[in-house]
Amino acid sequence: MLLYIILGLLVHFMFFASIFDIYFTSPLVHGMTPQFTPLPPPAKRLVLFVADGLRADKLYELGEDGNPRAPFIRNIIMNEGSWGISHTRVPTESRPGHVALIAGFYEDVSAVAKGWKENPVEFDSLINETKYTWSWGSADILAMFAKGASGNHVYTYSYDAKSEDFGAQDVAKLDTWVFDNMKEFFHAARNNHSLFSKLNEEKIVFFLHLLGIDTNGHAHRPSSREYMDNIKIVDEGVKEITSMLKDFYGNDGKTAFIFTSDHGMTDWGFHGAGHPSETCTPFVTWGAGIKYPQKVSAQKFDDTYLEEWKLENWKRQDVNQADIAPLMACLIGVPFPLNSVGILPVDILNSTDLFKAESMFTNAVQILEQFKVKMTQKKEATLPFLFTPFKLLSDSKQMNILRKARSYIKQKKYDEAVSLCKELINLSLKGLSYYHTYDRFFLAFNVVLGFVGWISYASLLIIKSHCNLTRSVGKEVKKPSHLLPCCFVAIGILVALFLLVQACPWTYYVYCLLPLPIWYAFLREFPVLQGFVTLLLTFPPSRFVGYLLLFILGVEVLVLSFFYRYMLTAGLIVFAGWPFITPLWTRAKSTSLGWILFCLLLAVFPLMPVVGRKPDIFLVMGAGLLVLLLSLFVLTSVIKRKDSFVNEELVLHLLQMVSMVLSMCVVYGTHKSLLKKQGLPLLNQIASWMILASSFVMPLLSPLILFDRLFSILLSSMSTYLLLSTGYEALFPLVLSCLMFVWIHMEQETLQQSGISCKQKVSSIQFAYNTDITQLRDLYLDDLRRAFFLVFFLVTAFFGTGNIASVNSFDLASVYCFLTVFSPYMMGALMMWKILIPFVLVMCAFEAVQLTTQLSSKSLFLMVIITSDIMALHFFFLVKDYGSWLDIGTSISHFVIVISMTIFLVFLNGLAQLLTTKKLRLYGRSKSHLI
Template identity: 85%
Template sequence: MLLFFTVGLLVHFVFFASIFDIYFTSPLVHGMTPQFTALPPPARRLVLFVADGLRADALYEFDENGNPRAPFIRNIIMHEGSWGISHTRVPTESRPGHVALIAGFYEDVSAVAKGWKENPVEFDSLFNESKYTWSWGSPDILSMFAKGATGDHFFAYSYDANDEDFGAQDVTKLDTWVFDKIKEFFHAARKNQSLFSKLNEEKIVFFLHLLGIDTNGHAHRPSSREYKDNIKLVDEGIKEIVSLLKEFYGNDEKTAFVLTSDHGMTDWGSHGAGHPSETFTPFVTWGAGIKYPQKVSAQQFDDTLLKESKLRYWKRQDINQADIAPLMASLIGVPFPLNSVGILPVDYLNNTDVFKAESMYTNAVQILEQFKVKMTQKKEVTLPFLFTPFKLLSDSEQLNILRKARSYIKQRKYDEAVSLCKDLIHLALKGLSYYHTYDRFFLGISVVLGFVGWASYASLLIIKSHSSLTRGVSKEVKKPSHLLMCSFVAIGVLIAFFLLIQGCPWTYYVYCLLPVPIWYAVLREYQVIQDLVTSLLTLPLSHFVGYLVFCTLGIEVLVLSFFYRYMLTAGLIVFAGWPFITQLWTRAKSISLSWIFFCLLLAVFPLMPVVGRKPDIFLVMGAGLMVLLLSLFVVTSLIKRKSGFVNGELLLHLLQMLSIVLSMCVVYSTHNSLLRKQGLPLINQIVSWIILASSFVLPLLSPTVLPERLVSILLSSMSSYLLLSTGYEALFPLVLSCVMFVWIHMEQETLQQCGVARKQKVSNIQFTYNTDISQFRQLSLDDTRRAFFLVFFLLTAFFGTGNIASINSFDLASVYCFLTIFSPFMMGALMMWKILIPFVLVMCAFEAVQLTTQLSSKSLFLMVLVISDIMALHFFFLVKDYGSWLDIGTSISHYVIVMSMTIVLVFLNGLAQLLTTKKLKLCGKPKSHLI
């Protein structure tokens, strides 16, 4: 069996990794020829202001006194430049946002392995194409582009990463630092002839990354005075820099300015998902080569932004975030970034029609170059008779369109040329997507065959080894047919030869050859299959159909819960009726009432908001008080039940209660300290980390008696969970644990009702790692329900207080008791532990269910494996490669979560066994228990 689990882990790791080869491969290609417009550019230099985390409505709105929030920018919109909304894509994070702005392509999904901090594939950018680029701001952003820059022309000046402190008294210093440094820079340039000469070159870029608004938004929310005052500060700083540059360059009117943001921010101070407040960012541009404001009587946009900003009569031009890169390249006359997929927004340009047409033609050729390289790469590794080219953009069609566009330009039909080039760009982008997903169907078929084969083999193993369904099957291991083995070997050789002559990557061999041994293992169990079919035919048709409907509906509910959290509520309401269906109501009314009450109470959580909830410190305090009351009840009951209640055990309970009290104090104190802008107190930080570390050790000091060990695990987990909570979610583990406690009793009552003798009370059962195999029984159909319950409760643990969007854009306030200085990996690890705590509680309870029902953990685990594999197969077919990035990313996340569930279950099962069965002995003689 150990060999099976090892092989199963490897197989699921392959299935899990396949999603990265199918969907998480980099779309970037290299080897293109740089393309630029030969006509003189309108600007010699460009200044890019990126106000990190700035929402569009926050910049354009009026303050409480009826004055513009950013008066200088509003003056630009009304008298000097053009404005609109820059639409970003998911994930709305700093790295992909800045890559889209400066390199012109949306996030390389393979960068997920780098935590969205840097791109794992080298890419071209506006900075790399410029003559010189000077940048000031966050080290995380500047270092990313410094890594990709070639030659000695990119200069980065950044502050210390520790300055990015969400609990600092004044985080606007992140922006004032940038403004002060650029002032010092130009002041020094007047005395440095070499620098002065460089600054007077053409095709240069100044990049100012302003992080203060984002940091204030995370710490205080975008509705706060701190966030809004920071916008005013940035507005004033931009005004000073513009004035400084005009003075330095003698007002030569050869400077172009761009103000935008990498992403927005939700009302609750997070970003990462696809809410409009995150994807709508401001875009204001003025100076050399930019159109002046245009008055209009009506606009096509039907939203509140035009009304509230009072800009309805000034023409608004929305663009996609990636379109900004080609616009900036066109303004200063540098080649478009090689990997850019942005479309030049010619309506922003204040230049001749021929310049616009030539620039759009250059844009089309630049994207077409990527298409050609992608097609050539795919053609080289595909057999000629199997290669299917992108029919909408053949070689002849490319030449015809380019010739026609060039002809339009010569005939001065500039609008027609621009329109034709846009059509060519759209075709080239479709072609890029076509070749990027060329092998997707082929690989998908291989993975599906492996999935179905593995689920079939696991099912046959359950039936053969852990059930009495196939009593007629001989227990002798019969040698498989020689012909069968030779057939599968021949199939494997043919597949390997086919992949070899196409020069496929080694991972393709794994995905395509894996189904071969799996299906061989399935077909060699033909006797089990035959006996299973015979057994099923003897069952009453109503029983068979009912069981099939239950399994189908149950799995569909699990799948739908990923999309609609209220399906968990519906499931818990159905669970509440379980005592009436099984007549447990007449046998154990008190337990049944508890089950109904706690199931209905738990059903409330999936209906609560997950994104947009406001912090409520009093709910966290309330959860802590309820845990303390539960602790007092447990201690009192133990003292009454045990006449010899060991002092050490009482001391341990008191220590865990003290840990809960300390957690409440730390949460309350940290909350107040941050409100007063005094930062995170050092003592609070130390106590938080001590509580977190002790939560792994204290349960191992408690007795291994089932109820006492489970209560100890709950108390230690809650002490950590309270520190990571900001609102109602603090109550969730407590209610979930109550359901788990009642579930254990309900399962034992159900087993007794089915005629299985109950050996001992739940309160007397000991967690032991090495259980006598003779205590185990064969699987029954009712055990399918127990496996289903486990999967359902695991999904409830995951989606009970969150969803995909809330995890992608988690509230940083959850980790403020541990740290406030920005550290994505540390913060992510803490949030991951917060997510895992409910999982651990469910798995520990499941260990108890296995003991009380006298069932082998291996058999139940195999059933859970089959259920999760069927769900994973659902999500594999539901993965999208079209629509918005939110749709695509969510569908991929669903598949990854279900695949991770199978792999993580092995880890969680081991962790649950460690927490329930192991006991630390500090010193002296082992403690004895009076049971």
């Protein structure tokens, strides 16, 4: 069995990892020749302002009083420069946003594992190409470009990481610190001849990373007064820096300015996905080499922003975020970043037509260089007869376009040259994508082959364990020939040689070779498969087909629920009607009423807002009060009992109720303190961590009687969940647990109807460690329904409150009872535990269902895994790399969520067994006395 679990985990980890090899590999290549425009640049220096987390609409729109929120930037748009929207890509996080801005490419997801801090791959950037760069801001952002820069020409100035405190009274100081330190730096430079000399060099960059707006958005949301006031502070700071630089350089007209943002932010104060509020960021540029504002009578865009912002008469020039890197390189005359895929927005440049054409030609050659290197690498790693080149951009076509573009420039046909260079860039980008995804079909085929084999083999194992098919038909069926293993070994050797010749990565060997032992194991059980087919022929076809169609329909509903959460509501309403189509309604009417009530109550949650909900401290308090009332009811029933450990259970129960009251006080006190901008009180922080730690221990002290242990787990979980709640979601685990309690009763009633005697009542059943009930009974079709119920409840736990609907639906306010200083790993761990708590409650209830229905936990758990795997296979085929970035990100995240859930089930199953079967000593009494 251990070998089987290891094989299963290996298959699922392979399936999980495959998505990163297929869709998330690094696009970077190395070995290109640097390219730069061979003409004098318009600017000597460039100033890059990046207002972290600033939404385009919040900057451009007028305030409630009808005045500009950022008057200086508004004046630049109308009188001095060019403006538009910079469209970002997912994930809308700080690191990938800055990489796109400064390096010109869209970073692969491997950076997630490094927390967006370290360089997972080496890349070239604008900063690396400059003569000198001075930067001020957050150490996390500045360090990654300083680390990747060659030589000793990048200077960074950062504040303490603890300054990023979401509960602080004034987080705008993160921005004023940057402005003040830059002003002090230039003031000191007047008396420092060496520094003064460096500052007067050409090809220099000043980078100001402004984190205050992002921090205020997380803490107070983008519609808050704090967020709006921070925009005004940044606007004033940009005005002062611009004035200071003009004064320092004697207004020489050689300074270019760019003001933009790395990403936006949702209304609920988060980012990471592809909502327009996250992907639409401001882009304003002025100074040397930049066109002055262009008045227009009309302009068309797919949005209505222009009318809302009252800027319809000023020409809007949108760019992709990666386009800003070549623009900056062009302005100061440095080589374009080697890995940049940005297209130079020539319409923004205020320069000669010759300079525009030469710059566009440089941009085309720079991207074409990447295409050539990528093609060469793929050609060398592929057998000649299998290599299929990108036909739209052959060697001859490359040369023809370059020759023709150069000819146009000589003939002063600059517009034609620019147009031809754009065509070459688009073909090169398509070719880069072609070679980047060259092995995609080959990998996907092998991964699917292995996963289908796993699902088939796991299904066969369940059949073999419970149907005794081999004994009934084994004498009639011949065993597989000894040639079978030899064939598989030969195939394995051929596959390994094929991969070796092509110098494939080691992961390719896993994807291609793992299906072989799985399918070999499946074919070895061929007699079982034949026996099962024979058995099906004798089975009443209508009932089997009906169950099969219901199962397929159920799986499709679960798949659709990832796109439309109301499908969970529909499923729960159907579940509510279950007692009416069985004898349950007449046999156990009170239990059936409870089932109907809690199914309908739980069905309300998927209809609530997925994200964007406002904090409601009173709903959190109400959830705590309901749990306390339920605890009092249970407490009275405990007092009435005369068991040997009633006193100990009373003490534990009272302690958990005190913990619940303490949680409510901490939540309320923290909420009030943060509203007053007094930060997180230390006592509240200590109490929160103590409650979290005790929640893992308290259930293990409770009796092993089924409902006593489950209720203890609920109380401990709710104490922690309240601390991590901000609104209606605090009620979710309570309603879910009530439904789980009723489910346990319903399943035992269903089992009794099937003619299987239950030796104990549910109220007297005890959890026992290592209970072996493998052979108590065979499987029934009802067990397939039980497995489906579990998967459905797990998906409901996943999406019930919208906490995991997408990356951007996390609310950092959930962890403010524990910490307010930004710590991505700690905050991520706390939010992950909040997500897992409903999972744990469902899995513990499932342990009880397995115990009360006298079924092997291994077999029922395998059925659950198979159901989840079928869903994962659905989403594997739904993954796409075309369309909007929101569609791409959503399709990939759905697959990752489902396959992660399948892997987590193994962990959650072990955790549920620990919580339900383990008993710790209390008051020094022996373990045996308590059980």
